Amino acid sequence: MPTYLELSEAIRQVLLGEAVAPRRQVLPIPGGSFLVMPAADSEWAVCKLVTVEPGRTPAVRAEVWARRLATGEVFRLPGEEITRRRTAALSLLAAHLLAPRREGALLLVGPGAQGEAHLEAFAEAFPLTRVLVRGRGKERVEALLERAQGMGLAAEAWAGEEVPGDVAFVVTATPSPTPVLPGRLPEGVFLAAVGSFRPDMREVPESLVREAALYCDTEDALLEAGELQGVGRPVVTLREALLGRRSEGRFVLFKSVGHALFDLAAVRAYLGSSPD
Known part of the structure; x- marks a missing residue:
């Protein structure tokens, strides 16, 4: 494998x-x-x-x-x-290329299969200081915390209203039609939003989208991702980013919807x- x-x-x-x-x-x-x-x-x-x-x-x-x-x-x-592993690897590729900070805590919102895959991927590539997890199912949150602890990482449930300042990486991996993050993130965060995949779904609040340097996996995301509907400025695809193009913002938002x-x-x- x-x-x-x-x-x-x-x-x-x-x-x-x-x-x-x-x-x-x-x-x-x-x-x-x-x-x-x-x-x-x-x-x-x-x-x-x-x-x-x-x-x-x-x-x-x-x-x-x-x-x-x-x-x-x-x-x-x-x-x-x-799908589980290549989606996390895609986020990892974007983070390696675009993340302003290379070390810190990982916040996972969504304790399902994608949350676990992103934990594995980011732990493989970055020095994570701790892992924070939030999700609707207590048993699934506890299972993901145990998985992180079994990998030798400090891990705890995130119940706060604000994202802690030591968080360098955020992953949202939920099917929520409404935002699952607060309206403010620490400076220089890399956010991979992988859960929403229809125009009527939005894991990331509009206030964050306005502040972010915007990237997406392919041009299809411009049509399919709720977060990118009606955005009045360029969104850089990952291929364009690999060729050197960059977006400007207070933190990085990488939106993926998947592609063949x-x-x-x-x-x-x-x-x-x-x-x-």
């Missing part, structure tokens, strides 16, 4: 390479939606298939189909695990390049 740093490097290579991917297709099905997300480069053809059915448990099921073009081999990979290019990058990291 590739490390988060290896996954983030694979994403960097794909973003700067010649891979292609259309916007995701969303089709209605009884009780939910069916999402189709293809991508390809010179070595791989990849497609992630997702069903979203709010009335079922789990509500989201996914798988990734990949064909190695040189040999015709076909692989079927677990979509939930691919990142699934392609994960396939490359998990399965490797074509044999010579």
Whole structure:
């Protein structure tokens, strides 16, 4: 299994390479939606298939189909695990590139699978002084705190009204349609907002968006992310940032909604390049 740093490097290579991917297709099905997300480069053809059915448990099921073009081999990979780890690796790539502060506390809002993956990713790459966790489910919060403590990190639940000044990294990973953060963050924070994925969802309050240096994973986020609707100034994509473009603000907001290019990058990291 590739490390988060290896996954983030694979994403960097794909973003700067010649891979292609259309916007995701969303089709209605009884009780939910069916999402189709293809991508390809010179070595791989990849497609992630997702069903979203709010009335079922789990509500989201996914798988990734990949064909190695040189040999015709076909692989079927677990979509939930691919999405969990490549999303955290994407945030890690953005943080490595854009975070004003390189050491400090990590605040996780949302103690689910993405919260855990981001804990693993940021602990792999940055010297974290402590971990703070907030979430609606007490058992899930306690489980994530135990996970952090098992990694040798000081960890506690965050119940305050203000984000502590030692926080250098913030991750919001919730399906909330309304903001889950207060209206003020410490100077120089890196905020990865990964939970909201529709125009009617907004984890980050508008007051923070106005203050932030704005970045997004791809141009699709400009259409899909609630936080970026109606923003009257440029939002820099991660590819543009890798090429040297920068945004200005009191702290960094990196908004991601996901993209097939990142699934392609994960396939490359998990399965490797074509044999010579």
